[in-house]
Amino acid sequence: MLKxxxxxxxxxxxxxxTSYSLSPVLHNAMFRHSGYGGTYVALPARDEATLRGLxxxxxxxxxxxxxxxxxxxxxxxxxxxxxxxTARSCGAVNTVVCRENGLWGYNTDGNGxxxxxxxxxxxxxxxxxxxxxxxxxxxxxxxxxxLQNAVHSVLVYNRSPEKARRLAHDAADARxxxxxxxxxxxxxxxxxxxxxxxxxxxxxxxxxxxLKGAAYFYDIVYAPARTIHMEISWKANVPCxxxxxxxxxQALIAFELFTGFKCPVSAVRRxxxxxxxxxxxxx
Numbered sequence: 001m002l003k004x005x006x007x008x009x010x011x012x013x014x015x016x017x018t019s020y021s022l023s024p025v026l027h028n029a030m031f032r033h034s035g036y037g038g039t040y041v042a043l044p045a046r047d048e049a050t051l052r053g054l055x056x057x058x059x060x061x062x063x064x065x066x067x068x069x070x071x072x073x074x075x076x077x078x079x080x081x082x083x084x085x086t087a088r089s090c091g092a093v094n095t096v097v098c099r100e101n102g103l104w105g106y107n108t109d110g111n112g113x114x115x116x117x118x119x120x121x122x123x124x125x126x127x128x129x130x131x132x133x134x135x136x137x138x139x140x141x142x143x144x145x146x147l148q149n150a151v152h153s154v155l156v157y158n159r160s161p162e163k164a165r166r167l168a169h170d171a172a173d174a175r176x177x178x179x180x181x182x183x184x185x186x187x188x189x190x191x192x193x194x195x196x197x198x199x200x201x202x203x204x205x206x207x208x209x210x211l212k213g214a215a216y217f218y219d220i221v222y223a224p225a226r227t228i229h230m231e232i233s234w235k236a237n238v239p240c241x242x243x244x245x246x247x248x249x250q251a252l253i254a255f256e257l258f259t260g261f262k263c264p265v266s267a268v269r270r271x272x273x274x275x276x277x278x279x280x281x282x283x
């Protein structure tokens with residue numbers, strides 16, 4: 001059982017598998033830097049009943065805020081009391097904040113992704129063609145942010161076509177289309193929003209030949225640092241990056257929602273770099 005002082009506020013990351021998550025490293029670094037009396041822990045939730053219990057702990061004041069990861073982002077959107085406009089539009093929540101009037105759900109994934117993509121690649125999003133692999137909670141946040149950044153088009157491919165069609169329908173924007181087969185990636189920014197390739201998983205969503213000619217590949221997976229899809233990208237001579245940048249930027253936004261404090265990027269990036277000694281994150 002977690003022991004804290006009466007002044008210590010508890011926050012955490014909730015997901016089916018939180019063993020790989022660097023969120024505790026980042027948020028605890030921000031607590032230390034800001035002097036805020038908080039601690040951030042991993043809270044595995046193997047079923048929705050556990051998720052509901054953790055949200056109940058928020059309502060009871062035992063936990064002050066949560067980040068939500070795979071596969072509970074869409075479930076969390078249905079379970080909180082209020083949604084901010086972004087979370088409502090994309091139908092997925094990755095940040096829950098306990099406020100006096102109830103639990104508020106936010107989505108910082110999309111803004112974190114776009115900030116990271118521009119920083120890593122130097123690309124301009126306005127007018128870009130994007131291929132999204134996956135149609136879960138992360139994809140929903142990313143698609144919403146891409147539309148806000150005036151991309152030309154977004155093609156969504158998912159192994160379950162119905163889920164891709166539902167995302168495209170919910171986006172309610174003619175620029176978003178669901179496709180039933182892996183589309184041409186020529187000239188497109190390609191984004192893996194699934195957990196394929198995480199940790200020891202060697203699932204391949206595409207081949208080097210299929211990726212050839214893409215403008216850029218972004219894998220939101222960051223454990224391991226060199227993912228199977230990044231290896232394929234190098235073979236195809238397509239520039240690429242993993243999801244550590246997205247993790248960093250969405251965490252900075254979430255921390256401000258949790259505490260009201262803005263933390264310098266340098267402090268968080270330093271903690272992220274130090275955590276790279278772990279076998280899952282080493283370059």
